Amino acid sequence: MARWAPDTRERLRAAALELFAERGFDATTVPDIVERAGLTRRTFFRHFSDKREVFFGDDEIPALAASTVAAAPADAAPFAIAWAGFHRLAADRFEPRRAQMQAARRFIASEPALRERDLQKQADLRDALRDGYLARGVDVFTARVTAGVAVELLQIALERWLADETGAALTEHLAAVRAGMSDALADA
Amino acid sequence: MARWAPDTRERLRAAALELFAERGFDATTVPDIVERAGLTRRTFFRHFSDKREVFFGDDEIPALAASTVAAAPADAAPFAIAWAGFHRLAADRFEPRRAQMQAARRFIASEPALRERDLQKQADLRDALRDGYLARGVDVFTARVTAGVAVELLQIALERWLADETGAALTEHLAAVRAGMSDALADA
Numbered sequence: 001m002a003r004w005a006p007d008t009r010e011r012l013r014a015a016a017l018e019l020f021a022e023r024g025f026d027a028t029t030v031p032d033i034v035e036r037a038g039l040t041r042r043t044f045f046r047h048f049s050d051k052r053e054v055f056f057g058d059d060e061i062p063a064l065a066a067s068t069v070a071a072a073p074a075d076a077a078p079f080a081i082a083w084a085g086f087h088r089l090a091a092d093r094f095e096p097r098r099a100q101m102q103a104a105r106r107f108i109a110s111e112p113a114l115r116e117r118d119l120q121k122q123a124d125l126r127d128a129l130r131d132g133y134l135a136r137g138v139d140v141f142t143a144r145v146t147a148g149v150a151v152e153l154l155q156i157a158l159e160r161w162l163a164d165e166t167g168a169a170l171t172e173h174l175a176a177v178r179a180g181m182s183d184a185l186a187d188a
Numbered sequence: 189m190a191r192w193a194p195d196t197r198e199r200l201r202a203a204a205l206e207l208f209a210e211r212g213f214d215a216t217t218v219p220d221i222v223e224r225a226g227l228t229r230r231t232f233f234r235h236f237s238d239k240r241e242v243f244f245g246d247d248e249i250p251a252l253a254a255s256t257v258a259a260a261p262a263d264a265a266p267f268a269i270a271w272a273g274f275h276r277l278a279a280d281r282f283e284p285r286r287a288q289m290q291a292a293r294r295f296i297a298s299e300p301a302l303r304e305r306d307l308q309k310q311a312d313l314r315d316a317l318r319d320g321y322l323a324r325g326v327d328v329f330t331a332r333v334t335a336g337v338a339v340e341l342l343q344i345a346l347e348r349w350l351a352d353e354t355g356a357a358l359t360e361h362l363a364a365v366r367a368g369m370s371d372a373l374a375d376a
Contacts, residue, residue, distance in 0.1 A: 079372040119307040144344055145368035152340045153373075156332055180333035182373045184267040185341075185366055
């Protein structure tokens with residue numbers, strides 16, 4: 001009953017993804033998940049509002065984006081702030097969780113309601129980034145365009161990285177997608 | 189009972205948006221809408237699966253994107269195909285319907301379920317574009333990146349155009365957003 005453990009959220013997520021893989025999403029209940037994780041129902045609901053939320057590890061990411069943007073040096077260019085933030089996220093959050101994110105992706109792809117929630121999460125991140133820029137005094141146009149381009153870039157890079165069997169780092173995919181987007185816009 | 193009229197869909201949509209504005213979305217029923225439009229319930233359901241779909245005039249747009257990509261000259265660059273398609277859509281579909289699209293936008297913004305469906309429609313267009321590129325033999329990376337950048341560009345340009353009180357054309361917003369996205373990616 002290690003409710004104090006710093007990795008409680010990750011333990012719940014790992015137990016849930018195991019059970020979803022074994023029994024399917026619908027046949028797995030929250031009591032099943034907490035039993036597997038050796039935790040309580042109450043602990044589960046402190047971390048996730050429902051069992052779908054298990055797939056979305058990154059509720060904290062929009063808040064993180066907002067604080068990262070707020071903390072950036074005054075002269076930092078808007079896109080550069082997002083770019084640096086994505087590299088920190090890659091190292092701290094994404095790379096250590098690749099296998100788990102791959103499992104979550106498969107479930108998300110398989111259910112329309114999860115795909116919709118996933119799209120909403122991306123939109124939430126984009127809005128948090130845009131609002132962070134606006135709070136720094138970035139103009140409305142640049143804030144919206146930069147947030148849009150940055151979040152689409154991150155999304156494509158994550159998809160590519162999770163599907164990549166060669167073991168290339170997420171940062172390599174970020175660089176490739178950034179170059180690919182520039183080329184597309186230049187009609188190259 | 190002009191069920192044969194080419195503008196049936198637009199008449200239903202105009203009637204629905206009027207009623208939503210007068211009575212609110214929840215208080216408006218499909219029978220109210222067809223009465224106002226002078227059409228039948230059956231006709232309504234030939235055009236829309238439910239009253240929410242009225243907000244999304246563009247179910248045909250993913251199919252249109254697929255056929256446009258398929259019909260493009262063999263040597264056309266992937267992004268250039270989307271860009272030409274957006275300019276045709278601007279002239280044929282969006283500019284003539286600006287006031288109606290503004291009304292629909294306000295409703296969409298006001299209800300989470302409509303916002304989610306709107307995100308799904310954008311994702312559908314992106315996937316249709318990507319699949320169209322793949323069918324032309326474009327590589328997977330370029331197909332995904334080009335579709336992602338093109339649909340985000342269109343989305344931002346539409347938002348800007350619908351909010352713009354100066355009367356600037358959608359094509360001007362498309363050009364401005366394209367330049368803004370390039371600048372962001374170049375850290376400019």
